[in-house]
Amino acid sequence: MQVVQFIADYGPWSWIVAGLILLALELVVPGGFLLWMGVSGLIVGLLTLFQPIGWPLQWLIFGALSLVTIFLWTRWSRGRETANDSPYLNRRADRYTGQEAVLEQPIAGGFGRIVLGDSVWRVAGPDLPVGARVRIVGSDGAVLKVEPIS
Template identity: 65%
Template sequence: MDLIAFLAAYGPWSWIVAGLVLLALELVVPGGFLVWMGIAGILTGLLTLFQPLPWAVQFLIFGILSLVSILVWLRVTRNRRTGTDRPLLNRRTDHFIGQEAVLDQPISGGFGRLALGDTTWRIAGPDLPAGRRIRIVGAEGAVLRVEPVPEPGASIR
């Protein structure tokens, strides 16, 4: 009941101060939702400053404004794609998909190694001898999936 007494004593200013506190907390605890709750608190305070309302209605207005603004914010940010000049930055294996290379070492038992750039990658595919041309077709974690490139003049079945 202390909260109700506080609201009754300070009225709309308690909502405005609470909204500002929530905005300040967003700086310490980032996540985005405290901003919208802070704005809802400030709007509730401004509304009750010009139109006195019972405390139950004030809480209802604050709750509805908070919920609606957070849901709208989530919907807008979830559907937004962020553009970047380096879309494959943290997906190193995706850089290699579609590239062709020559095996330095044979693939035996379904696995082998292939040097690409400054890294030696583990590869998975059919058993192939060293010197065979392969194409990188996918990746599973840090393992590149490869398949043999048909040799020129070979018949395709």
């Protein structure tokens, strides 16, 4: 009941102060949720500053605004693509897709080896002799999938 009494005593300024506190907490505890709750608190404070509203309706507006803004923010932030300067970091095999190489060991029984840069890679594909040119078409873990170049 102290919160209700505080809101009743200070009216819109309590919402504005609470909104600013939530915005400041967002700097300490990042995640985005406190940001939108703080914005909702500021909006309720500004709304009650110009139009007197009872405290139950103030809480309803604050809750609804918080839910809507958080929902919209999560939908927007999950839908956008993040820029990455190293898209193949921790996916080394994927960076070789589309490249051509020469077999160092024949593919026999479905597996052989190629050299790419300073690494020796295990490859999977149809049986081919040493020196055959292959194109990397994908990967399965640390095994590169290849097909012969005709």
